[in-house]
Amino acid sequence: MEKQFFDLEYFDLKLDTDHIGRHFVYASEVTSTNNFLLDERKKYSQNGTVLLAEFQSEGKGRKQRQWHSQPNANLTFSILLTDPALLSANPNIINLATSLAVAVSIENLYQLRTELKWPNDVLIDSKKVAGILLESVSRGKRIERLVIGIGINVNQTAFQSKFNIEPTSIRNETGQKVDRERLLAEFLNCFEEQLSYVKRSPSNILKSWKLKCRMIGERITITDDDFVKHGIFDDIDNNGFLLLKTDGKDEVMKFGDVSLR
Ligand code: BTN
Numbered sequence: 235m236e237k238q239f240f241d242l243e244y245f246d247l248k249l250d251t252d253h254i255g256r257h258f259v260y261a262s263e264v265t266s267t268n269n270f271l272l273d274e275r276k277k278y279s280q281n282g283t284v285l286l287a288e289f290q291s292e293g294k295g296r297k298q299r300q301w302h303s304q305p306n307a308n309l310t311f312s313i314l315l316t317d318p319a320l321l322s323a324n325p326n327i328i329n330l331a332t333s334l335a336v337a338v339s340i341e342n343l344y345q346l347r348t349e350l351k352w353p354n355d356v357l358i359d360s361k362k363v364a365g366i367l368l369e370s371v372s373r374g375k376r377i378e379r380l381v382i383g384i385g386i387n388v389n390q391t392a393f394q395s396k397f398n399i400e401p402t403s404i405r406n407e408t409g410q411k412v413d414r415e416r417l418l419a420e421f422l423n424c425f426e427e428q429l430s431y432v433k434r435s436p437s438n439i440l441k442s443w444k445l446k447c448r449m450i451g452e453r454i455t456i457t458d459d460d461f462v463k464h465g466i467f468d469d470i471d472n473n474g475f476l477l478l479k480t481d482g483k484d485e486v487m488k489f490g491d492v493s494l495r
Pocket residue numbers: 265266267268269290292293294295296297299301309310311312355364365366367382383384385
């Protein structure tokens with residue numbers, strides 16, 4: 235029989251952070267871990283609070299898509315940020331830092347080569363292994379709570395329904411069952427390190443992120459609902475936006491799904 239539950243003691247042993255994940259909430263079922271931490275009535279406010287759920291009845295993806303994840307097999311969790319220094323940082327850089335931390339933690343543990351797809355997908359062999367959804371609660375222009383939701387396909391081996399990028403899991407790529415506790419701890423360790431760069435050197439994040447993005451320099455199509463634009467993926471600017479070269483000029487793209495042409 236395969237182990238189904240999440241071993242909190244083992245996870246804690248591997249966690250090496252000062253703040254992130256030090257307040258840890260484990261739930262068997264919620265609607266969405268993002269919704270839960272966004273809701274001020276739940277009274278969670280500690281910076282770095284992590285909520286991990288085995289099942290989400292309304293798991294959300296980017297652009298109103300759904301996020302399906304087999305219960306007890308994967309990692310579906312959210313991190314609450316309330317540190318004013320992080321809330322005043324550029325959320326796009328936090329977005330890039332999160333995908334970078336997912337990629338680095340997978341590479342550290344499983345010797346797999348990961349790739350990053352703008353704005354925040356993590357791929358292995360051109361298939362999607364993880365997705366990220368950043369959401370916030372603001373008062374006026376000020377962000378009060380920033381919630382980073384992360385779904386990593388860990389031990390799921392079969393995927394149903396339609397996807398715009400073919401999914402995979404770490405188990406499918408390594409052929410071995412993966413320790414979710416170790417991976418989550420490794421990710422949170424890497425994430426806390428990346429957050430320190432968000433505060434003191436965002437250019438480091440941009441530099442490392444770009445090294446893992448193989449689409450830069452390629453001819454791409456960017457789509458956002460009815461909007462479709464072709465061009466060359468020239469670069470990522472200092473705000474984390476994509477620079478699309480069309481007719482020799484760079485155009486700043488703030489949203490969209492990127493695909494190779
Ligand atoms: C995407 O690639 O479209 C983003 C997927 C984000 C999924 C995670 S799972 C944990 C958190 N809770 C949610 O409802 N969504 C995010």
